[in-house]
Amino acid sequence: MSAKRFRVAICGGGIGGLTCAVALSKYPDIDVYVYEAGTSFAQNGPGCGVWLRTWNILQKLGLDQDLAKIAGTQPTDDPVSTFSFRKSDRAEGIDFLQLTTRGGLLGIHRSDFSRVLLQHLPSTYRTHCFKRLLSYRQRSSYPGPIELVFADGTTATCDVLIGADGIKSSVRRSLLREQGYRARADGRQRDYDHLLDSVDPVWSGTLAYTAVISAERLKARAPQHRAFDQPTQYLGKNGYILVYPIAQGKIINVAGFHTRPGRENTSFAGPWIRRTERDELLSAYSRWEPEVQVLLECIEKPSQWAVHTSKPLNSYVSGRVVLLGDAAHAMEPHQGTGAGQAIEDAYLLATLLGQWRTTIDSIPHALRSYDAIRRPFANDIVRRNRLTGNQFMFLGDNFDWDNCPDDILRNRLRHLGGAIMNNWDWAWSTTIDESVAEGIRML
Ligand SMILES: Cc1cc2nc3c(=O)[nH]c(=O)nc-3n(C[C@H](O)[C@H](O)[C@H](O)COP(=O)(O)OP(=O)(O)OC[C@H]3O[C@@H](n4cnc5c(N)ncnc54)[C@H](O)[C@@H]3O)c2cc1C
Incomplete structure (x- = not known):
């Protein structure tokens, strides 16, 4: 040797x-x-x-x-339609970006x-x-x-x-x-x-909720739900939810994020990871569009992660x-x-x-x-x-996302879509x- x-x-x-x-x-x-x-x-x-x-x-x-x-x-070098983005913190969501990436995201x-x-x-x-x-x-x-x-x-x-x-x-x-x-x-x-x-x-001020849903369970409630075949990011003020199918479509993976503005860089009281109740999730996203509500209602045992950074x-x-x-x-x-x-x-x-x-x-x-x-x-x-x-949770600018005319909102969302891609394509x-x-x- x-x-x-x-x-x-x-x-x-x-x-x-x-x-x-x-x-x-x-x-x-x-x-x-x-x-x-x-x-x-x-x-x-x-x-x-x-x-x-x-x-x-x-x-x-x-x-x-x-x-x-x-x-x-396995990923190739080809363009893949990776996630669709919707503004969902309202009665009717708005699609605003279809993210196409080289190779996609391998879970x-x-x-x-x-x-x-x-x-x-x-x-x-x-x-x-x-x-x-x-x-x-x-x-x-x-x-x-x-x-x-x-x-x-x-x-x-x-x-x-x-x-x-x-x-x-x-x-x-x-x-x-x-x-x-x-x-x-x-x-x-x-x-x-x-x-x-x-x-x-330090605590980032954000809580992450992770859960899986059986596709059967969701199908019984919403047979046409987009989560079965379209990885989607539902965005809204102070939070967003990411859903995509795994295990050949038998399971839907859900990751929700909810932030408390002003709590960034503070210390978190309590365990960083714990089991929580579905009701906590439902209240965090209570005014969001119906297709989000139905997803959350199908969750059985979410975990909560206090997202920390160094x-x-x-x-x-x-x-x-x-x-x-x-x-x-x-x-x-x-x-x-x-x-x-x-x-x-x-x-x-x-x-x-x-x-x-x-x-x-x-x-x-x-x-x-x-x-x-x-x-x-x-x-x-x-x-x-x-x-x-910040982009996913409509933070970091003074724009009034909830009370502006529809054409201005859509234009703003188009710009946001471009900014999301530019910041991520590395x-x-x-x-x-x-x-x-x-x-x-x-x-
Ligand atoms: C909700 C959430 C979703 C995420 N999603 C993604 C994603 O999709 N893609 C992605 O790339 N990243 C993702 N991340 C980030 C990713 O999980 C971490 O960045 C990654 O796990 C870091 O790997 P690591 O090996 O540095 O540390 P860790 O995975 O934390 O591993 C550290 C290891 O060290 C051991 N250890 C700790 N202390 C000691 C000690 N004193 N002596 C010996 N061993 C010790 C631990 O037991 C552990 O096994 C996500 C994070 C979160 C919270």
Whole structure:
């Protein structure tokens, strides 16, 4: 067996962490360990939408055939009619945009996604469940490995630590404290305050409701409902609802969002995820058009998610420790691109670590190149998601959407449709290739 260049520990076995492990497996001279806090790698949570930009990366990693099998389809480069948009917070909705994208949106069940990623890990990789990282210790310069401290009292060492441990990341907490102590030692008190202020995620002011409906149940109430064959986004003031068929049309997936203006960046009282009652949903969208009401009435057990985000960081890197995915940039889910961004981070980071030029001594340089490329890009996607949320919920302008003449409303909606497309089309009309080439050049 060839000598190993260095040891990488990935903390967090979600979509970002496991994708990074798969991407690193292309470089057999890197030793990889994965530590996951949960009792298994199976992911719960809402279905995960994948756009063409992300799909292209999954293809490069050789995951596309297996993922296409479980999704029952796979994207092509062709234009696809993806979602129709309606203004629905009124007695009679108005259609205003048919969104056509390259490749469409591929819906993948999260637990299936993790299963495929795990199947693609080499048998030599050591994956550990039930290993919750508490913190790490690293010396400011090599030699000396990074020491990992776990909640069960055990420790481990590595040469690179990748924090892929999600929005409540322990790695981010330790990393920001480490950067903070450095700032204080240099007399940069404002930086210190900013760093410590960025440790905890904040509530976006938005609640998400997720549910599935059996197509049979909806058919009994509304046999011609558009949700059977037309993925639709119903938009209105302060909220929107996304519906599309899954499981060969046997199930209708529903995700509703409802925002409390003025509550952005506050802390949320109560559990972030909980079961709730259908009545809560019905009251959130009470004045919406009848085809929305009938959908909501068919829901049995919705879950409520308090959507949290992290504050933008000044760096994803400290020494030989680096963040990816939600640990680095938890964003609102309005464009369906948070996991896609975790996958982009994972692919670029693994590619840079994998280059022969990256040695144990030059790891910090490779990590800084990753940071220089990914951080501005991800920050821009955070901003775009926020803007999409505002567009979907008729926020962020003073236009009176409810009390204007019909022709002005329709004209305004046409403009809104164009703005929605412009802000979102990066997800299906661009690729990561230039960023990867730039990262390799920087090495
Ligand atoms: C309602 C909703 C809908 C969404 N829809 C989409 C979508 O359609 N498309 C899309 O791309 N994105 C979507 N997202 C965003 C997406 O879910 C996240 O961006 C993505 O899951 C982030 O992946 P990750 O691997 O970085 O983090 P996570 O998925 O959170 O994984 C982190 C992992 O780390 C583990 N962990 C946590 N702490 C520790 C610790 N201390 N030690 C060890 N392990 C630890 C956790 O158990 C977990 O397995 C949506 C989000 C929401 C809320």
